[in-house]
Amino acid sequence: MIVTRPFALALGAALLLSGCASAPVRPLEINLVALNDFHGNLEPSKYTYTPPGSTQPRTIQAGGIDVLKGALDTFRKDDPDLLFVAAGDLVGASPAASSMFADEPSIEALNRMGLVASSLGNHEFDQGPKELLRQQHGGCDSPRPAKACRLSPDFKGAGFTYLAANVVDAQTGKTLVPGWRIVDVKGVKVGLIGAVLHDLASVTIASSIKGLAIEDEAASINAVLPVMRAQGAQVFVVLIHEGGFADQPYDKADCDTLHGPIVAITKQLDPAIRLVISGHSHTGYLCKVDGKVVTQADAYGHLLSRIRLTLDPATKAVQDIQVRNVVMAPDAFQPDASLSAYLADVRAKSRAALAKPVARVQGALSRKENPAGESVLGGVIADAAVAATRDQGAQVGFMNPGGIRKDLETGEGGIVSFGQAQAVLPFGNTLVVMDLTGAQLRRVLEQQWDRPAASSPSVLAVSSSLTYDWDGTQPAGRRTANVKVDGKALDDNKVYRVVANNFLAEGGDNIPMFAKGTRRVETGLRDLDALIAYLQKHPEAGGMSLTAPQRIRKVR
Secondary structure, eight states: OOOOHHHHHHHHHHHHHHHHHHSOOOOEEEEEEEEOOOTTOOSOEEEEEOOTTOSSOEEEEEOOHHHHHHHHHHHHHHOTTOEEEEOSOSSSSOOHHHHTTTTHHHHHHHHHHTOOEEEOOGGGGTTOHHHHHHHHHOOSOOSOTTTTTSSOTTOOOOSSEEEOTTEEETTTOOBSSOSEEEEEETTEEEEEEEEEOTTGGGSSOGGGGTTEEEOOHHHHHHHTHHHHHHTTOOEEEEEEEOOOBOSSOTTOTTBOOOBSHHHHHHHTSOTTEEEEEEOSSOOEEEEEETTEEEEEEOSTTSEEEEEEEEEOTTTOOEEEEEEEEEEOOTTTSOOOHHHHHHHHHHHHHHHHHHHOEEEEOSSOBOOOOOTTSOOHHHHHHHHHHHHHTGGGTOOEEEEOGGGOOSOBOOOGGGEEEHHHHHHHSTTOOEEEEEEEEHHHHHHHHHGGGOOTTOSSOOOOEEOTTEEEEEOTTSOTTOSEEEEEETTEEOOTTSEEEEEEEHHHHTTTTTOGGGGGOEEEEEEEEEHHHHHHHHHHHOGGGTTOOOSSOSSEEEOO
16 A cells, blocks of 8 residues: 555554554642641750661751751642641640740741641640630730730731631630631642640640630531532542550551550541541651551650642542651751841840749659659649648649649759750649538549549649559549548548649649639739749759659559
C-alpha cells in the first residue's frame, strides 16, 4: 500500500494523541504540616528522644519559633501550597516570655509561620471566652489589662482560624468559634473540622466555661459533614484536642498500639474522614485506627508532623496517607532570620523581669514522680500553699501534678530567677482555702482514681501535714488507708482547713469533692507568689530526694 505524506502525518498525529490519552494521570498530592500543644514556647526547650536507628536516648534543646519557621520554609520549597495546621493548646501554661505579654508573642509568631487553622484546646479557655475571642480577633480589651497590648499597642489577633464544632453557647446553641473551614489547595477543597475534648470541665476552671456546652466530639464532627459537602468540601481533616498514648516510637509509621480517648472517638467518625490530627496528651505518634491515620507531634514545638495525602485526580478520593514526625533539632534547619530578630526583641523587652533573682536554694527541684506518685517539687508547692495561708487556718495543701509544667531549674550558686519560677507555675492560679470534713477529705483521695480512660490514679501532691497509704488493687472507696493529718488519724467527723489552687478548688482534674468545700476564701494570692515566698524562707528546699516513700506510700 502506498501511503501519501498528508495521510502519514495525520496517522502519526492520531497515534500521538492516542498515546497521550492512554498515558497515566499523575496522582494529586496535598501536603500538611501539623503542630499541637505549643504552649507559648517561643524558645527551644529540653527534649529527650531516641533517634531512628539508635538505641541510645538523646537530649537536645528542640524547637523555638525561628527553627520552626526555618523548617516550614524548607518544607515549602518542596510544596509551596503546604497547609500548616494545629490541634490546640497553642497558648496557655506558657513560659514567662510569652505569658507576661498575654501570649500575644506566640500568636504573632504563629501568624508569621503561616498557620491556617487550629482546633481549640483546653488552655485556650484559661482566661475565659472573652480573652479567647480577643486572641482570635485582636484588640486590647482584656481581663488581663496589665499584660495585654504591652508588647505592641495594636494587637491584631490570630491570622489563623480557631475551630471547635462541639463548643456551643448553652442558650443559643451557636458555636463559640466556627466549627469548620474549607481551604482550597491545588484546586481541591479541603475541609478542616475542629473539636476539643468533651471532658473539658475536668481540665479547665469551671468559671471559664460557664454558659458553654461541650458536646460529644465524634457526633459534632460527623454532624457538620453534610453542610461541608454542600459547600464543596472533597477531603476532610479533623483537628482535635484530645489524644492518647502509643507503646511505639514517635516516628513509627502505622503504629498499632494507640490507646486512650482518641481511639474511641476515631472509631465513631464518618468513613469519609481518613486523617485525624490530635493533641492534648503531649506524645509523638503516627498510628492507624480502623483505617484512619491518627497523628500527634509531642508538644512545645519539639516535633512537626509532615503528612502527605495522595488523591485520585478525578474523584479526589484519598488513596494513601504518608506521615513522618520530624524532630526540630537546632542543627537540622536554618533558623528564620526574621523570627530570630522577633524573638530577640521579645527577649529584650522581657529580660529584666525574667532575670530578676527571687530566691537561692541548694539545687534544682524535680517534678518527676516516684512510684507512689510524689515529686520533690510537688511537695514543696503544696507546703508553700499552706505556709502562705496559715493566717486563714490552712492545715492541708494540695497541688495537681498537671499544673506543674517544668522542673524548677536554678542558675549559678542555686539562684532562682523569676523566669525559672514562673516556668513551673505559669497559669496565674490563685489559692482558695476551704473547710472539708474528714469524710470529704477521704473522698478527695479516693477520687484520684475517678479518671475516664485511665488505668492509674493522678496522685495529687500533698503538704507534709498529710500522710496516707494507697493500694490500687483494692475496690473503689477502699484504696486509701492510714490517712493522718499532723500525725493523727483522720476523723471523718472533724472539719479540716484545706488549701488548693482555684483550678482544683472548682472541682478540676476530676476531683469534684473540692467544689463542695464550705467557708471558702478566695485569697487572690497567686500560687507562684506563694512558691517564691516559700523558697526565700527555705533555701534548704533544693536538692532533696524522694527515693523512698515519705508522705504517700504505695502498698501495691
